Amino acid sequence: xxxxxxxxxxxxxxxxxxxxxxxxxxxxxxxxxxxxxxxxxxxxxxxxxxxxxxxxxxxxxxxxxxxxxxxxxxxxxxxxxxxxxxxxxxxxxxxxxxxxxxxxxxxxxxxxxxxxxxxxxxxxxxxxxxxxxxxxxxxxxxxxxxxxxxxxxxxxxxxxxxxxxxxxxxxxxxxxxxxxxxxxxxxxxxxxxxxxxxxxxxxxxxxxxxxxxxxxxxxxxxxxxxxxxxxxxxxxxxxxxxxxxxxxxxxxxxxxxxxxxxxxxxxxxxxxxxxxxxxxxxxxxxxxxxxxxxxxxxxxxxxxxxxxxxxxxxxxxxxxxxxxxxxxxxxxxxxxxxxxxxxxxxxxxxxxxxxxxxxxxxxxxxxxxxxxxxxxxxxxxxxxxxxxxxxxxxxxxxxxxxxxxxxxxxxxxxxxxxxxxxxxxxxxxxxxxxxxxxxxxxxxxxxxxxxxxxxxxxxxx
Amino acid sequence: xxxxxxxxxxxxxxxxxxxxxxxxxxxxxxxxxxxxxxxxxxxxxxxxxxxxxxxxxxxxxxxxxxxxxxxxxxxxxxxxxxxxxxxxxxxxxxxxxxxxxxxxxxxxxxxxxxxxxxxxxxxxxxxxxxxxxxxxxxxxxxxxxxxxxxxxxxxxxxxxxxxxxxxxxxxxxxxxxxxxxxxxxxxxxxxxxxxxxxxxxxxxxxxxxxxxxxxxxxxxxxxxxxxxxxxxxxxxxxxxxxxxxxxxxxxxxxxxxxxxxxxxxxxxxxxxxxxxxxxxxxxxxxxxxxxxxxxxxxxxxxxxxxxxxxxxxxxxxxxxxxxxxxxxxxxxxxxxxxxxxxxxxxxxxxxxxxxxx
Numbered sequence: 001x002x003x004x005x006x007x008x009x010x011x012x013x014x015x016x017x018x019x020x021x022x023x024x025x026x027x028x029x030x031x032x033x034x035x036x037x038x039x040x041x042x043x044x045x046x047x048x049x050x051x052x053x054x055x056x057x058x059x060x061x062x063x064x065x066x067x068x069x070x071x072x073x074x075x076x077x078x079x080x081x082x083x084x085x086x087x088x089x090x091x092x093x094x095x096x097x098x099x100x101x102x103x104x105x106x107x108x109x110x111x112x113x114x115x116x117x118x119x120x121x122x123x124x125x126x127x128x129x130x131x132x133x134x135x136x137x138x139x140x141x142x143x144x145x146x147x148x149x150x151x152x153x154x155x156x157x158x159x160x161x162x163x164x165x166x167x168x169x170x171x172x173x174x175x176x177x178x179x180x181x182x183x184x185x186x187x188x189x190x191x192x193x194x195x196x197x198x199x200x201x202x203x204x205x206x207x208x209x210x211x212x213x214x215x216x217x218x219x220x221x222x223x224x225x226x227x228x229x230x231x232x233x234x235x236x237x238x239x240x241x242x243x244x245x246x247x248x249x250x251x252x253x254x255x256x257x258x259x260x261x262x263x264x265x266x267x268x269x270x271x272x273x274x275x276x277x278x279x280x281x282x283x284x285x286x287x288x289x290x291x292x293x294x295x296x297x298x299x300x301x302x303x304x305x306x307x308x309x310x311x312x313x314x315x316x317x318x319x320x321x322x323x324x325x326x327x328x329x330x331x332x333x334x335x336x337x338x339x340x341x342x343x344x345x346x347x348x349x350x351x352x353x354x355x356x357x358x359x360x361x362x363x364x365x366x367x368x369x370x371x372x373x374x375x376x377x378x379x380x381x382x383x384x385x386x387x388x389x390x391x392x393x394x395x396x397x398x399x400x401x402x403x404x405x406x407x408x409x410x411x412x413x414x415x416x417x418x419x420x421x422x423x424x425x426x427x428x429x430x431x432x433x434x435x436x437x438x439x440x441x442x443x444x445x446x447x448x449x450x451x452x453x454x455x456x457x458x459x460x461x
Numbered sequence: 462x463x464x465x466x467x468x469x470x471x472x473x474x475x476x477x478x479x480x481x482x483x484x485x486x487x488x489x490x491x492x493x494x495x496x497x498x499x500x501x502x503x504x505x506x507x508x509x510x511x512x513x514x515x516x517x518x519x520x521x522x523x524x525x526x527x528x529x530x531x532x533x534x535x536x537x538x539x540x541x542x543x544x545x546x547x548x549x550x551x552x553x554x555x556x557x558x559x560x561x562x563x564x565x566x567x568x569x570x571x572x573x574x575x576x577x578x579x580x581x582x583x584x585x586x587x588x589x590x591x592x593x594x595x596x597x598x599x600x601x602x603x604x605x606x607x608x609x610x611x612x613x614x615x616x617x618x619x620x621x622x623x624x625x626x627x628x629x630x631x632x633x634x635x636x637x638x639x640x641x642x643x644x645x646x647x648x649x650x651x652x653x654x655x656x657x658x659x660x661x662x663x664x665x666x667x668x669x670x671x672x673x674x675x676x677x678x679x680x681x682x683x684x685x686x687x688x689x690x691x692x693x694x695x696x697x698x699x700x701x702x703x704x705x706x707x708x709x710x711x712x713x714x715x716x717x718x719x720x721x722x723x724x725x726x727x728x729x730x731x732x733x734x735x736x737x738x739x740x741x742x743x744x745x746x747x748x749x750x751x752x753x754x755x756x757x758x759x760x761x762x763x764x765x766x767x768x769x770x771x772x773x774x775x776x777x778x779x780x781x782x783x784x785x786x787x788x789x790x791x792x793x794x795x796x797x798x799x800x801x802x803x804x805x806x807x808x809x810x811x812x813x814x815x816x817x818x
Contacts, residue, residue, distance in 0.1 A: 018556040018567075022530040022723075025751045027561040030502045032755035034495050039689065042494060065489050091491040137774045142763045222500055281490040285497035293610050304606050 041095040043146045044284060045126075047082075047178065048100065049119060049170065050155025051107035054185045059153075059240035060100055062253060062264060063276055064089060067242065068100065077105030080118045084147075099147065107166060116170040123149050123177045127299040134300075148296060150287045151214070151279065152178045155185040156202065156235065160194050163205045171211045177295055179214035179287055181279070182206070187237035187270050188255060188262040195237055202235055216278060217286050230278050236271035239264055506557075506564035508614045509754060510595075512646075513569065514588060514638070515623025516576040519653040524621075524710035525569050527723060527734060528746055529558060532712075533569055549574045549587045568615065576634055585638045592617050592646050596769040616766060618757045619682070619749060620646045623653035624705060628666050631673040639679045646765060647682040647757050649748070650674075655707030655740050656725065656732050663707045670705055683753065687760060700748060706741040709734055 048056040052073050061067055068087060084101040101122070106115060126148045133139055152174060156167055174180055182202065184190070190198060206213060213234065216227035241264050245254040253264040264272050279287075513521040522534045533554060555568045570591070575584055595616045602612045620642060624635055631639075635650075642648050650670070655663060674681060681704060683697040711725045711734045723734045734742045749757070 018529070018531045018533070018558045020530045020558055020560065024528075024530050024558070024560060025746070026507070026565055026754065027563050028751050029507050029563060029565070029754060030499045032752070033502050034498055036755055036759065037498055038495070042491075063489070089489075089491065091489060094492050094495065096491050096494075137771055139767070142759075220500060220504060276490065281493035282497070284491075284494050285501055289501070297608060300608075301606050 038093055038095075040142070041097060042284075043097045043099075044288070045099040045101065045147060045149050045151075047103075047119070047123070047149045047152040048155065049103050049106060049152060049174075050185060051157060052105065054155045054157060055240050056102055056153075056155055056185075058242065059155075059183075059185070059238060061242050062240040062272065063279070064098065073102075073104045075105075075108050077108060079109065080105050080115050082118055082122045097145070101149065112166050115166060116173045119170065120173055120177065123174070124299065127177075127296055128303070130296065131300055131303060148291055149178050150284075150291045152180045154180055154182045156182055158184055158186050158190050158198075158237075160190055160198050162201050168205070168209055168211070171206070171213075172209060175212040176298065179290055179295070180211075181214050181275075182235035183275065184235050184237040186239070188239045188257075190237070199235060199237070214287070214290070216283055223282055226282065227278075230274060233271060233274055236275045236278075238272050238275055239270040240272070503563060505611065506566060507754075508566045508568075509758070510568040510570070510615060510618050511749070512572070512588075512592075512617045512620045513623065514572045514575055514620060515653060516625060517573055519623040519625060520710045521571060521621075521623055521653075523712055524623075524651075524653075524708065525571075526712040527710040527742065528749065529556075529567065531556075531558065533567075534571070549584055551587065551591050570617065581634055584634075585641050589641065589645060592620075592642075593769065596766055597773070599766065600770055600773060614758075616761055617646050618754075618761045620648050621745075621749075622648055622650045624650055624670065626652055626654050626657050626666070626707075628658055628662050630666075630669045636673065636677055636679070639674070639681070640677055643679050643681055645769075647684075647760055648679075649682050649745070650705040651745060652705050652707040654709065656709045656727075658707065667703075667705060667707070682757065682760075684760070687764070696752075700744075703741065703744060706745045706748075708742045708745050709740040710742070 046060070048060065050056050052075050057068070066087075066089065068085070081104045082101055083104050084099055086097060086099045089096045089098055103119060106119075109115065130144070130146065130148055133141065133144055154167070154171060154174075156163065171180060171182070184195070184198065184202075187195065216223075216230050218224040218228045218231075239255065239262055241253050241255045241262075243253065243255065244251040245256050245261055246252075247254065247261065247263065252266075255262045255264075263269050267273055511525075513525060515521050525533050533556060549572060551570055551572055553568060553570045555566065558565050558567055572588060575588070578584070599612060599614065599616055602609065622635075622639065622642075624631065639648060639650065652658070652663070652666065652670075658666060673679075680686075683700055685697075685701070688694045688697055709725060709732055711723045711732070713723070713726070714721045715724050715726050715731050717724065717731055717733060722731075722736075725732045725734075733739050737743055
């Protein structure tokens with residue numbers, strides 16, 4: 001197969017112009033294209049970079065004439081974060097998927113060295129996602145929700161002096177990745193003469209530091225004049241407001257002050273109309289195209305070169321990604337990921353085993369303790385039991401002895417009563433009484449009390 | 462490029478919550494984007510590549526001349542001194558035509574010698590390889606590191622197949638060719654030289670051809686599976702009922718009722734090309750140019766080219782693949798048509814087993 005350049009050359013030579021003798025009818029082609037685009041819908045992503053409270057959300061609301069739900073951000077974020085939200089707007093038959101990305105906490109930190117980093121990373125992440133989709137084997141690019149940032153609205157604080165270091169640093173790091181349109185926010189705080197000076201100062205500083213901001217395209221006849229004029233008005237001084245105030249017999253969007261009313265859509269008051277005109281009505285498509293053909297291609301080229309692909313191999317023969325790099329890199333990545341996955345699996349297994357062992361040890365410990373307690377309690381229990389048994393036995397013995405004694409005592413008493421009636425019995429009684437006395441002497445005082453025994457009276461003789 | 466990543470906890474892709482469509486309270490000017498698109502299209506111009514396939518003598522070159530109302534080919538009459546081409550050759554010619562400020566870069570590829578040999582086995586191979594060659598060229602350009610701003614598109618957007626007016630049904634050669642090509646490119650079959658058939662014969666022929674196409678599962682343009690919404694379906698089903706169009710080509714003008722019309726003059730009358738009662742040339746022209754040109758290009762780019770790309774990228778991996786290498790996404794309509802992904806899937810299943818052996 002001939003080299004690409006040769007083929008291109010051949011094709012150029014073969015093309016000739018043809019004149020037609022009649023009406024063929026392909027002037028409907030742009031309509032076909034437009035119909036297809038309407039069916040697919042449009043996608044537009046705006047990144048707003050600016051300090052907290054500078055009016056980013058208000059301006060976006062005013063631009064698109066809608067109240068997007070945006071909460072006020074706090075000033076106390078530890079680092080810069082980006083918050084992205086997607087909205088679906090529809091105007092007549094055009095559907096627009098609008099994504100607004102806001103920087104939260106920009107310029108609030110005490111140390112602002114790393115402020116621009118999250119923004120740059122975010123933009124790169126979107127390019128990366130698109131690149132990954134493009135390099136996939138089975139891809140669906142026509143269905144892909146394009147999240148690459150098409151335009152960056154940079155809000156400059158209206159100090160009236162010059163560009164701040166943070167702004168310069170951020171814009172310098174963003175200018176090769178995204179189309180930047182600088183805006184002067186809260187422009188109703190600057191007077192007209194100050195504004196002119198401020199604008200000139202800003203532009204000269206940007207040019208001096210080599211910051212490439214987005215230039216409205218002037219190559220097409222229909223828009224060249226207006227775009228060229230607008231290029232001279234950059235940066236736009238904007239005021240945003242969704243409040244409506246009655247002026248004359250119309251309700252207009254404006255901000256009311258005690259000293260006057262600033263009308264948002266009045267060209268004499270601020271450049272809001274110019275911004276809307278340029279951003280949406282005239283150049284939305286160009287912004288998207290620039291993002292795709294310039295910024296994205298640059299990112300892609302750098303990324304692929306970094307991954308090790310080259311277009312021209314040794315001996316100046318054109319190499320194709322297909323023949324060399326693609327599968328090697330993929331294979332290498334696959335090995336890497338595979339190895340990574342194995343390693344992670346191993347790690348997790350180890351961790352799992354470890355945990356299981358620990359748990360087992362704990363459980364065993366607990367079991368042993370319980371066992372010891374159980375033994376201990378058992379022993380105590382047994383001891384008590386033995387003691388109680390002992391006591392019971394003693395008590396039983398005592399009660400047996402006691403009952404015996406009681407029986408004997410009763411017998412003696414009854415006999416002594418009978419002995420009081422006869423002398424024959426007297427001797428017996430005497431004996432008995434003596435025996436009883438003797439028995440009673442044996443008893444302790446206590447027992448005597450208990451048995452209610454009184455020593456037999458000797459006068460019975 | 463810096464490898465350091467910041468600690469910002471933002472997600473790398475914006476989540477698109479299902480927010481209900483927002484109410485715009487006044488005019489914003491989003492509609493103007495349509496005009497921007499138009500302006501851009503006018504500036505860059507359009508490209509269209511068409512291929513005509515059929516046996517010699519069926520009026521392919523004349524048809525192309527009639528479609529674009531100009532002498533696309535140098536001479537429309539066959540040059541009888543030159544011998545018949547022994548093998549199938551492909552001739553490609555590119556022109557830039559302009560109408561009302563709109564530039565169209567038209568490339569027409571002719572295939573003289575198709576089906577003319579005694580043994581026509583595999584006569585579709587050169588055509589298939591030509592089509593694949595165009596895909597390959599585009600793929601190479603797309604994979605470059607430093608890409609062109611606008612990759613020149615030489616891929617065949619539409620292939621018009623001329624069916625000889627036998628009046629019976631599709632011949633084996635036709636069926637073989639159509640079957641193979643409908644998976645790689647958009648095919649529009651037409652009944653050539655329809656002035657040799659009466660209206661009734663035409664209708665009978667047409668219905669038999671439609672039946673043949675259905676029996677052999679040949680999906681010609683407009684394919685049913687790509688109809689996006691109800692309007693498309695309605696429009697396309699009307700067209701599908703009338704495919705293949707019975708066409709007559711002519712590049713000479715004659716006087717009929719005081720008007721100058723393109724037509725063929727015969728002893729028994731003048732066949733007007735642009736008269737719907739005589740032939741269906743207008744339908745073909747409208748389909749190809751006025752209504753479905755963009756659609757043809759879209760399907761070529763989104764479906765046929767993607768299928769080719771998948772096949773090619775999978776083939777270039779000569780090393781054995783591990784488990785889960787081919788991303789088996791759920792089948793989209795294009796996959797059902799092409800043999801590519803089927804082959805790919807089978808290969809993916811085979812390789813692990815080969816590895817294990």
